[in-house]
Amino acid sequence: MIHITSEPLNPQEITELVRKNGNGAVVTFLGVVRDQSEGRRVLHLEYEAYQPMAEKMLHQIAQEIRERWAIEDTAIAHRLGRLMIGEISLVVAVASPHRKDAFEASQYVLDSIKHVVPIWKKEVFEGGEAWVGGEEKGAAPAH
Amino acid sequence: MRFFAMYRERAGTSQVDMDLPEGATPEDLMARLRSAFPSLPTGSSALVAVNSEYADPKAPLHQGDEVVFIPAVSGG
Numbered sequence: 001m002i003h004i005t006s007e008p009l010n011p012q013e014i015t016e017l018v019r020k021n022g023n024g025a026v027v028t029f030l031g032v033v034r035d036q037s038e039g040r041r042v043l044h045l046e047y048e049a050y051q052p053m054a055e056k057m058l059h060q061i062a063q064e065i066r067e068r069w070a071i072e073d074t075a076i077a078h079r080l081g082r083l084m085i086g087e088i089s090l091v092v093a094v095a096s097p098h099r100k101d102a103f104e105a106s107q108y109v110l111d112s113i114k115h116v117v118p119i120w121k122k123e124v125f126e127g128g129e130a131w132v133g134g135e136e137k138g139a140a141p142a143h
Numbered sequence: 144m145r146f147f148a149m150y151r152e153r154a155g156t157s158q159v160d161m162d163l164p165e166g167a168t169p170e171d172l173m174a175r176l177r178s179a180f181p182s183l184p185t186g187s188s189a190l191v192a193v194n195s196e197y198a199d200p201k202a203p204l205h206q207g208d209e210v211v212f213i214p215a216v217s218g219g
Contacts (some may be wrong), residue, residue, distance in 0.1 A: 031219045047218070050147050050211055053195040054218075067164070078218060090219050110219065118192070119218030120148035131149045133215030 001075040002058040004051055004119075009077050014091045018073035023095035025102040029110060031090030033083045040125040047080045047089060050118040051114045054078070061109055065094070068108070069101045076109060078119060089121075144172065145211050150189070154180045167192065169200040169210055189214045 001017050013044070015028045018039040027117040033045050062074045083089055113119070121132050145155045159179075163172060169191040177183055188204055189212040191200045197213075204210065 048148055048151075050145070050195075050213070051219070053146070053192055053211070056195055113218050114216070116197075116216065117218050118147065118213050118216055120214070121217045122148070131214070132217040133149075 001077070002055055002062065003065040003075075003077040004049055005077065005079060006081040006086070007079070007089045009079050009091050011088065011091050011093075014075045014077050015093045018093045018095035020073060020095065023073060023102075024097050025098070025099035026093065026095040027106045029090070029106055030046055030088050033085050033087050033089060034103045035085045037123055037125065040083040040086065040123075043084045043124045043126065044085070045122065047078070047083065047107075048120050048122075049078070049080055051080075053118050058113075059131060061099075061112045061117075063106045064112075065109065069096065069105045071096045071101060071105050073116045073120075074105070074109065078113075078117075080119075145174070145209065147211065147213075149184055149214050150212055151210055153182045153184060155182075163204065166203045168203055169198065169212075172204070173200075173212065184214065 011028055011030055014119050015026060017024055035042055060078050065071045065074050073093060075093040077091045079089050092106055093096040094102050123130055123132055144159045146157050151157050161172060191198055192211045192213055193208050
C-alpha cells in the first residue's frame, strides 16, 4: 500500500495492512516532527511532493523490497502539508516471516525515501524558515 | 515545466509553459529558466525528471514533456 495524503496518518491501521498469519515479524517506523533542529526551535514543518512521481518511486521501492527480500507486505504512507510538533509525517510498515528481513527492508525503504523520492520539507522555526536538503550530499540517487 | 519547493518559491509560480527549439534538452531549458527567473537557486545540484521519471539532462525533450527540476529531497 502506497499513500500520499494531507490527512493525518493512522499507524495502527497502516500496520494492520501488512499483518498476516505467515508473517512473524512486523516492523513499523514512524517519522515524527521534532521540536528543534540544529539548535533552533522548530514551530512546524511544511511538506510538499511532486505527487505522481513520488507515488511511482514508492511503488518502485516496494517492488525492490519484493525482489531483494521476497517481502510482499509493505505499506508506506507519507503526509503532506503543515505538520505541527509531534505529528506523524511518515509511516513505513514491513512484515516478513522473520525479523532480520523486516528490519533490513524497512531500513532500505527509509534510506530510499531520504534519497530519491521527490518530497521536500520546509522548517519553519523561530525567526525564519528553510528548505531542508542537501544534508546527504554524497549520496546522489541513481538515474 | 513545474516547480516545487525552493524552486517554486524562487520562481514565484508553480508552472510555466516553454517553447523550445527541436532537440533542446533539460540543460537548455535550465539555461532559459535562469534568465527568465534570475532568482532560481544557482547550484547545479538539482536532478531532472521528465514525465515523472529521473532523466538524463542531456537527452532531447519532446513536445508535451513535463519537466521538473528536483532539488535535494528531504522527505521522511
